Amino acid sequence: MARARNIKPGFFKNEDLAECSAFARLCFAGLWTLADREGRLEDRAKKIKGELFPFDTIEVEPLLQELERWHFIRRYEWAGIRYIQIVAFVKHQVPHGTEKDGQIPDEDGFLTVHERGRNGYATGTSQRVSRAATVAPAISGGVDDSALTVKPCGTTEVDNGVLTVKEQVHNTLIPDSLIPDSSNTPPTPHGGRQRRSPTAAIESMPGFPAFYAAYPRKVGRKAALKAWLKLAPDEALQATILGALAAQRPHLDRRENGRFIKHPSSWLNDGCWDDEIPGAKVAAPVNDSGQQWWEVAGFTHPAEAANERCHVLNYREFREGRRISEVTA
Numbered sequence: 001m002a003r004a005r006n007i008k009p010g011f012f013k014n015e016d017l018a019e020c021s022a023f024a025r026l027c028f029a030g031l032w033t034l035a036d037r038e039g040r041l042e043d044r045a046k047k048i049k050g051e052l053f054p055f056d057t058i059e060v061e062p063l064l065q066e067l068e069r070w071h072f073i074r075r076y077e078w079a080g081i082r083y084i085q086i087v088a089f090v091k092h093q094v095p096h097g098t099e100k101d102g103q104i105p106d107e108d109g110f111l112t113v114h115e116r117g118r119n120g121y122a123t124g125t126s127q128r129v130s131r132a133a134t135v136a137p138a139i140s141g142g143v144d145d146s147a148l149t150v151k152p153c154g155t156t157e158v159d160n161g162v163l164t165v166k167e168q169v170h171n172t173l174i175p176d177s178l179i180p181d182s183s184n185t186p187p188t189p190h191g192g193r194q195r196r197s198p199t200a201a202i203e204s205m206p207g208f209p210a211f212y213a214a215y216p217r218k219v220g221r222k223a224a225l226k227a228w229l230k231l232a233p234d235e236a237l238q239a240t241i242l243g244a245l246a247a248q249r250p251h252l253d254r255r256e257n258g259r260f261i262k263h264p265s266s267w268l269n270d271g272c273w274d275d276e277i278p279g280a281k282v283a284a285p286v287n288d289s290g291q292q293w294w295e296v297a298g299f300t301h302p303a304e305a306a307n308e309r310c311h312v313l314n315y316r317e318f319r320e321g322r323r324i325s326e327v328t329a
Contacts, residue, residue: 002033002051005093016070023058024066031073031086032093036102038112039089043075043082076107078131097121105131119232207238214245214313215264216252223265231268235309243302243311244273297321 007029011017017025030052035041041048049060064084067073074085083104098120101113111129114122208228212221233241252261262272297318299305310318317323 005032020066020070024063027052027063028067028072035086036104037095037099038102039086040102040104041084043084078105078109211241214242216249217261220263220265227265227268236307239309239311240306241273242313246312
């Protein structure tokens with residue numbers, strides 16, 4: 001099952017790759033889309049042919065031999081199964097942060113397990129975990145059916161916070177994918193824990209309830225939450241967003257009950273907190289001394305206030321550039 005990968009201009013000017021046939025070069029790029037995030041895939045020439053050249057009468061095995069001869073791939077075997085390692089894959093490819101960890105071991109029998117944040121994105125830190133396995137016959141009802149089950153040594157799985165290393169299904173070329181594969185997805189047991197809907201995470205997402213409550217057009221809540229999750233704003237950016245929203249509200253087109261106001265998801269995806277306000281005047285002073293809200297809070301510039309999570313909606317909670325609760329503590 002294929003994934004989106006990057007291709008750089010240098011691919012077409014690589015002198016070593018130019019020594020390979022045109023089909024071998026095309027096969028090389030195609031292998032990237034079939035490999036997991038570590039650049040590994042099962043060495044099954046017929047299956048690869050069906051994925052990359054479904055309409056061509058060409059044998060893939062000679063192409064793989066070309067690529068191996070010029071050191072673009074390495075072919076190896078572990079636990080009786082043949083695999084391919086794409087050389088320098090992790091140097092040139094940047095997989096999506098939510099792409100699952102590969103379940104294909106390297107040449108030494110190790111898996112690469114990535115640490116994940118709360119949102120499921122890889123943090124950039126990884127560790128190698130032994131994938132040493134024992135092969136035992138699967139016996140049902142006391143009758144040996146000669147089926148072989150590969151089990152990891154020990155009785156515990158390797159817990160990586162949000163991911164657990166599990167056994168691969170050998171009948172699938174690519175064991176992991178961002179797209180569910182019905183042939184590689186175990187059925188959900190009856191009575192098991194149901195997956196929460198996206199809206200169930202709203203209360204646990206800092207800042208989103210305040211943003212959605214302040215946004216003048218209440219449509220597309222799920223899409224807005226998805227955009228917020230994608231943006232993953234820190235506290236400073238949350239303050240900037242709320243401040244910009246408060247400043248823009250008086251200038252929004254409210255004709256026909258706000259039909260021309262952007263959906264909140266579009267506002268977030270387009271980064272509209274940085275938009276200039278057409279025809280907007282300088283903010284009016286907020287006290288008799290002619291001070292702006294950030295000056296009242298003890299800051300010299302709105303950006304300085306945003307860095308301390310101060311905005312137009314909560315500036316009264318600040319004094320001398322600090323929260324009043326901190327000043328009086």
